[in-house]
Amino acid sequence: MKVSVIGAGSWGTALAHLLGTAGNDVMLWARKPEVCEGINALHRNPRYLVDSSVSERVRASNDYETVLRGSQAVVIVTPSSIMRDVACDIRPFVSEDTPIIICSKGVEAGTGLLPVQVFEQELGNASRLAALTGPNHAEEVIRGIASGTVIASSHRDTALFFQRLFATDTFRTYVSDDVVGAEICAAFKNVIAIAVGASYGIGLGDNTAALIMTRGLAEMSRLVEACGGTAMTCLGLAGVGDLIATCTSEHSRNRTFGYRLATGTTLEQYREETHMVVEGALACKTIDFLAKAHQVELPITEMVRSVLWEQADFHEAADALFERSLKPEFY
Numbered sequence: 001m002k003v004s005v006i007g008a009g010s011w012g013t014a015l016a017h018l019l020g021t022a023g024n025d026v027m028l029w030a031r032k033p034e035v036c037e038g039i040n041a042l043h044r045n046p047r048y049l050v051d052s053s054v055s056e057r058v059r060a061s062n063d064y065e066t067v068l069r070g071s072q073a074v075v076i077v078t079p080s081s082i083m084r085d086v087a088c089d090i091r092p093f094v095s096e097d098t099p100i101i102i103c104s105k106g107v108e109a110g111t112g113l114l115p116v117q118v119f120e121q122e123l124g125n126a127s128r129l130a131a132l133t134g135p136n137h138a139e140e141v142i143r144g145i146a147s148g149t150v151i152a153s154s155h156r157d158t159a160l161f162f163q164r165l166f167a168t169d170t171f172r173t174y175v176s177d178d179v180v181g182a183e184i185c186a187a188f189k190n191v192i193a194i195a196v197g198a199s200y201g202i203g204l205g206d207n208t209a210a211l212i213m214t215r216g217l218a219e220m221s222r223l224v225e226a227c228g229g230t231a232m233t234c235l236g237l238a239g240v241g242d243l244i245a246t247c248t249s250e251h252s253r254n255r256t257f258g259y260r261l262a263t264g265t266t267l268e269q270y271r272e273e274t275h276m277v278v279e280g281a282l283a284c285k286t287i288d289f290l291a292k293a294h295q296v297e298l299p300i301t302e303m304v305r306s307v308l309w310e311q312a313d314f315h316e317a318a319d320a321l322f323e324r325s326l327k328p329e330f331y
């Protein structure tokens with residue numbers, strides 16, 4: 001099958017490799033010419049996952065038409081902040097019924113829309129749209145380390161199509177019809193990972209990390225339900241699975257960024273150093289926006305947002321969480 005992968009950062013590169021090793025002809029869209037050259041000439045991405053080789057069935061180009069012409073499936077892996085631009089850019093080259101799966105994690109600023117909702121607005125035909133999310137660090141997937149993921153679509157045939165497309169003997173795929181739940185979990189866990197990283201950064205412990213993860217999960221499920229998703233999704237790979245991976249892994253950029261933020265590094269400095277997107281930094285604002293629209297209280301998310309964007313003091317913000325009124329665990 002000819003598959004187009006849009007975005008050649010860590011995750012796009014790993015997914016292109018996965019699809020190539022499964023026997024597909026993969027065209028990878030990369031923003032930078034040196035990335036295209038590296039993939040085509042040396043089967044390596046010179047900017048991301050530089051130590052891993054990429055399947056020879058992956059070819060790269062910076063031209064949307066070349067990448068998308070004749071494509072039987074499109075995989076979107078760009079940062080969530082440019083979802084709408086990407087949807088508009090690919091629109092002239094994608095037919096009305098080509099299946100599209102979105103692997104980016106975030107919520108659109110200003111609208112509170114999820115990536116699949118943005119694509120539906122720009123490209124129509126929601127039945128061919130899906131989201132892929134789960135505990136999947138690119139560094140491990142490209143090395144064939146056993147991993148699992150969720151493919152969510154409102155249309156069962158679309159979910160099953162992508163389930164088969166991505167499944168390999170080391171990458172296990174599950175389907176779900178809860179697109180809203182899966183995409184909120186995907187964006188949310190990054191915010192909680194920043195909070196966990198920051199808590200270690202100010203010298204707190206493993207008990208604290210477990211507390212933040214668990215109460216973060218409670219926040220996540222409140223928002224999922226308020227937005228029309230299913231709370232059970234939060235207990236699956238998209239929710240607790242990805243939360244564990246992101247809050248505990250050495251590979252996690254959101255967790256690492258939280259730690260570095262608490263120890264004096266700014267967001268700009270971290271981005272410049274790593275060239276990597278830190279989705280949780282934007283998501284703490286966009287999720288806060290979504291929560292206010294649905295009148296859902298998210299104290300940890302609010303704390304991350306105020307520390308990151310309003311220069312609130314970490315210690316004071318953490319203390320404020322402990323000063324909240326005492327209440328039952330589930331309410």
Ligand SMILES: NC(=O)c1ccc[n+]([C@@H]2O[C@H](COP(=O)([O-])OP(=O)(O)OC[C@H]3O[C@@H](n4cnc5c(N)ncnc54)[C@H](O)[C@@H]3O)[C@@H](O)[C@H]2O)c1
Binds near residue numbers: 007011080082278
């Ligand atoms: N890295 C992972 O392990 C992983 C796993 C699952 C999901 N994701 C999600 O996948 C998405 C992409 O993350 P990544 O880790 O591959 O990114 P990355 O940080 O490794 O690289 C960023 C990519 O975005 C591109 N980019 C940045 N600004 C751009 C712009 N204005 N226009 C076009 N391209 C631009 C860069 O060229 C680069 O290809 C994110 O939403 C992330 O949450 C990442």
Ligand SMILES: O=P(O)(O)OC[C@H](O)CO
Binds near residue numbers: 105
């Ligand atoms: O763990 P992070 O913060 O690097 O995020 C990457 C992926 O979303 C993990 O599934």
